[in-house]
Amino acid sequence: MHPDDLLKFSLADFTYNDSPNVMDPPQDFERWVGDPRIGMAMSFFEQPLQGAPTPRMTLRQGMSGENRQMINLTSYNYLGLSTHPEVVAAAVEALQTYGLGASGAAMLSGTFDQHQRFAEELAAFKGREACLLFPSGYAGNLGAIQGLLQRGDVLVIDSKCHRSVVDGAKLSGAKMVSFEHNNPASLDQMLERHAGKRRLVVVEGVYSMDGDIAELPDILDVCESHDVPLYIDEAHSSLVFGETGKGLVEHFGVEDRVGVDFGTLSKSFGGIGGFVCGDANLIQYIKCYASPFQFSCALPPAVVAAMRKALEVATRDNSLREKLWKNVNHFRSNLEALNLDLGGSRSQVIPIIVGSSGEELIQLAMAAQQRGLFLQPIDFPAVEAHARRFRISVSSQLTPEDIDEAATIIEDVIARPLGLVGAA
Ligand SMILES: Cc1ncc(COP(=O)(O)O)c(C=O)c1O
Incomplete structure (x- = not known):
């Protein structure tokens, strides 16, 4: 690699490691990353x-x-809830009661009264039967998609979907294909191409790198014409869009047409965690097969208590x-x-x-x-x-x-x- 060429490379170029020993990063990477520019x-x-x-x-x-x-201008603390006095006070109070960590996976010893109440409150807020909490938004997409899909299925995602959706497909074993960003005709073609398979479509509410929003009514028309459910990742749109902050589904008035409603607690909520809302039997099923839920420690109870307060503060008025x-x-x-x-x-x-x-x-x-x-x-x-x-x-x-x-x-x-x- 000539020094003059170094700037032509990017992080996209070093994912393949040709070193014989896995402990050695690619030599070209070391040369590249060591350049002062x-x-x-x-x-x-x-x-x-x-x-x-x-x-x-x-x-x-x-x-x-x-x-x-x-x-x-960089933090995702859109509503300032990370430092809201009532949210911080709720965390401090819960810390005194529950200590720091959950000390267990949710299925075993990591579920506290706070987790159960918050899951009920989130489900009610989103107008869904049930909700499942995850240790992060990334883990939530991974787990929900793994729980929904299996080998032989096809995950059809918008080309600008987040990495956690892509990785969820890998974990599930399903084939993943993408359609052109926000393009219902392209989605239609993809669904047609994989007709006969079990399929799931994933879009985001607000796309995180562009700030544009999913054209939900048109996308839903296409999904429904193929009888394929829609999963929406409202990571950046929950508490921001819709009359009461439910997200883009509320903005467009399409709550009843969307199968799974995903959100994260790390953006507008000002905390950390992921959540998936849907029908009770579906959430029960995902719970039993989502590895990131089963095999990771539950959220700290004090974080959950603070997130309950954040939801209350963000929704008690506009x-x-x-x-x-x-x-x-x-x-x-x-x-x-x-x-x-x-x-x-x-x-x-x-x-x-x-x-x-x-x-x-x-x-x-x-x-x-x-x-x-x-x-x-x-x-x-x-x-x-x-x-x-x-x-x-x-x-x-x-x-x-x-x-x-x-x-x-x-x-x-x-x-x-x-x-x-x-x-x-
Ligand atoms: C659209 C989207 N989904 C999921 C995630 C993952 O959420 P978290 O950072 O809470 O793990 C992000 C994070 O940036 C995101 O932008």
């Missing part, structure tokens, strides 16, 4: 926050190693959701004025698509960080190579001043250098 890009990974994921927080910067006050949407609209109008490419975003996830140059993306990211913006660059292969980007996660906790200041920095360090507004 790649090191600079890597320095954006795992930068430690020095406090809560609030809009103003301190980050230890990967490049300089120094702590710096930042405006945080104030947090309304604040979030006000902030989304404010931020969007600032960004639109800068002529930035925001893709098809229709949610609190707003990408700023900057193009195909990885080097340019990292240069812009460095400049943003130097000006005090915690705004992560998203590079290939996480997104397509022609659409490298930044991704803003809007929070209800941002003040109008935070948003305006962040937009000014974006104007100076992204829009101007890209020539989208007046000269730098």
